[in-house]
Amino acid sequence: MYYSATQSAAAALMKGVFMQEMNLDQTRLCQADQAASLTVIDCQFLNIVLTDRPVDLPSGFWEDHPLFEFLIPLSPIPRFQVGDRELNCLPGCLLPIAPGTRHGVLNGCQGVSLIQIFVGRDYLDRLSGQMGSPRSLAEFVSDALPLQPDIQHMIDRLIQEYRGSAAGREVLMSSLAQVLVILLIRHYSQPAAQPEIADPGRLKDEQFRFQKVLSFMQEHYCMHMSIDKLASQCGMNSFHFIRSFKKQFAVSPYNYLTCIRITNAKRLLIRTNLSVAQIGRQCGFPSASRFSAVFLKDTGLTPTRFRRSRKAP
Template identity: 30%
Template sequence: MPATNPSAMDTAHCIGRFAHAEPERVLRTQTGDVVGAIWSHPPTQTQVKGLDHHALALHLSGCTLVEKWCDGRSSGHRSRVGSISLVPAARTTDWVIDGHCRVAHAYVHPAALADAAERLGRPWPSEGLADFFADEDPQLQRLLRWLFHEAMEDALDPFALEQWQALLFAHLVRRDDRAFAKGADAVDTRRIALTSATLRRLFSHIEEHLSGGLSLRTLAETAHLSPDHFLRAFKLAVGETPHQYVLGRRMVHAQEWLVRTDMAVIDIAQQCGFRGASHFSAAFRRQFGLTPTDWRQQRRR
């Protein structure tokens, strides 16, 4: 079950009702699915319960005098900027915030985590994701910051989201069981290497579908691996994640269209799999420091 089903918006509304606040910004994919929200919380004391999704809360700035109680037991009394806390689904948590603070939420459906655990061969406990508060987890922080950045830039396409979900779910499943993670890593290294023939099939499939229709699941099936194992195998073989590789290939094709044709930028964007001219221009500028139009004019001069 994807983490961005429609009830993610219900989760944001529910948190807003409990916190007596409106989100500063709702974070969405290019197709409109809700993946999270940015919140500026005033001092408050509230109880949160009955959420459909877990909320992974990254403390961005402001007051760190935050208390959390889960099912009547203290989880902690001091947050830190950059730390991550869980607002759990289907459990009751009480929060005391002694001053203004700013946080970012990413919403994750519990069923998606259970599915990821099954794919990784780990029995998932009936109580679900273990509670945590103010954790210092660099990998989880990087994953969340990447999601928030892409969503804020309106650059979160379905393929990128699918890859992010696979990485996030695998990390959340493994993070509570380091012994399991070490054993799984050892097995994966031996079993998930991609052959040259498989890489050729993957590259061919990507080239044929750069204008749209790329799916992490389809690429994984081409390699006869689960999405989680495929991500690690591809990075090991290519040196980039599938999304990075696809974006690079789209940029190469875009440069060729810009130089060799007089097609409008919006048409080139669609040919290369971007949602629109603004999405294409933002991605192009991040990569080359110029808009597509300016880059084209500079090359032609």
């Protein structure tokens, strides 16, 4: 279950992400591991990467990846770029980085020690729903925020258990990892802006360039839509599309599409007798459990309770 010579798929992915960010290739893996004393703690849904010895960070952007990343510098990292923001990351801070966000050091940085926490989006969203959070899916401020003492303590406990061999080690590590994700959500997630669904025929100024993609989302919200597919509707690359869309509509394309799906789900829950699973599928959710989790976070109610509250007695 935990990182060893035989990695799980999750640990392999985390290590691959780290290698991309450190600009390392597969042929240098052993040499790089020895030089950096890289440790990967694999808890399946959460992985922690430690640099036991200082590393040199290359200049320019690191590759983006589909995971939530929480970066904790143990030494100063000046001029750290996240999207279009430039930050000075100092020891004692934590920097949340959303999936798909390009980030890196503008001028490179030598002798850096850090901790990286990686969490899969689906797990983080699902756990947030179980917490009964009214917050939208996975909204975090990309800023150098104070590292909370309870999070530092939980990381220390995880590392301590990983390096030990006491009975119940794996069970305890899994529990500690879940508590760590809960604390990350509690301390660093923010209330999401509730997007207003725009009329594609009544856009203003720079919003006109998104007319085609807005119409596409409203007409085909029941389909699976990747960011690349949405970006292609505007003739943009994914990075530029996400940044420009959020600038114009104050929310990400992902949250805007989710709003369209939830709005239509509410209509079907009130006006039809379709099952929750059927409505979820018709509104573009891959499963009933996923639909319920997203709906709960958006409205504070499960689909069933929402339906009962809106139906006439």
